[in-house]
Amino acid sequence: MSSVVLAVVVGVSSPAAAAEAPTVKATSAYVVDSAGTIHLGKRETRRVPVASLVKVMTAYVVLREAHLSDTITITATDVKYAARGGAATAGLKKGERLTVRDLLYGLMLPSGADAANALARHYGPGKTAFVAKMNSTARALGLTDTRYTNADGMPTPANGGYSTAVDQARLAQQALASSTFRTVVGKETYKVAKTSLHRAHTWRNSNKLLARADGVLGVKTGYTNAAGYCLLFAGERGGRQVVGVLLNDANERRFSTAERLLDHAEEQITGG
Template structure:
């Protein structure tokens, strides 16, 4: 009799739980994303778990530097460039706007230092200097960027106009004659695909993107990572498993972030474009990560998760 009561009690509890789950819709919940566009991708399968205006083309700002990083790493892996090569800083590179390492015309730095300047601090002058060093000119580097975009299967709605992601008006007065006109544009879906290609092809990029700071030896300059979600940063937006990837800001679009996180064998890529504040882009990314890792749970784990939340 006692055993029967336990069974019936358990059945009633299960039915009540499932009713609550059904009524609240928590099994099927999707986070309410405030940004203009957002995409959540499962890197293990390439499946897109969430798509908010993912095909809308907009200025991605420094998120486009993921393509610059990809090409640099391709060159290193092919033996066409070396990490300790010295790179001269041109007048043009020294005069670009936005976030910079304050590189001066005539100085030289290693490929490694400039790459870290891009991946950690999103430095525009470092991006231009590397582009000129690799391709002879930024124009030629832009051709490489767009050719790579097509080979990766990025959509025609995404195109690159420079190595930094800066708008034309922020490129400074010293860009060489005959430069490519137009603006860099990227969709959230293509940003996610680019991030996935970068990590798949060169997983070592995460060793750099996860650094909390980098040092520019010649200047004795230390700069901190722009990614506030790194656990080692220890701030309000630190997220377990995050180890990259690229922030961006453009006055036309707002705050952007292409982030990645890894837990229990699963890696996610989340892209947020058009957040209103620096903080909001990380908050929205955390929502996407939470949702992606929730979907990877077993049915039993989801029930436990739901009951904990309730």
């Protein structure tokens, strides 16, 4: 089984020339690098829904417990769950048998709630137990302003989940310590060839930042009415890993803003 463990220093120094940072219209935002320098903070500790950014924790928990070659059979419940909630799906069908590796791509690229349901059901076992693992992992990582209610980030009628920009950045830093996670979230397109066990699938990454700038590592997009358009992003800049979070932004603007924030961080890091 794989284990994802990394001690990361987050936010140990003062914001770097915050007044010169690009204008950010997202409700909450945060940018920090691997040396602990904060390049931007805006309502970064405000508790808000984070939509499909929740799937980063889903992937993180799965990677700590699963073998990538494990095979999971898709059920009618997995398919119906995503369809009933109007969530993004990976287009999975009842009876398909896919590996955990494939399902992680289905989870993170097209943001499949069907893949999330299948993984949570299998590795709880059961969704309630899996969500408990998500929350215990959040506590172990020091994400004190984060609470999960499901594995996909879709709104729940009561007792909704929440997180903060700071907590999401911390989680991303931990998750990116896994080479498997980095490979998955950095892929623009992933194809699953048809076999006797499953249909063919082609999944495209919803993170447009990957095609907009060099050195981008991922990480995840998200959207619900309550959360607005969200983006958790990371890139290599000036010899450091820069992680940023934009919560409740506009659809296309989140990508252009993230690109400018990565450039700003690089200028601060290199002094140029």
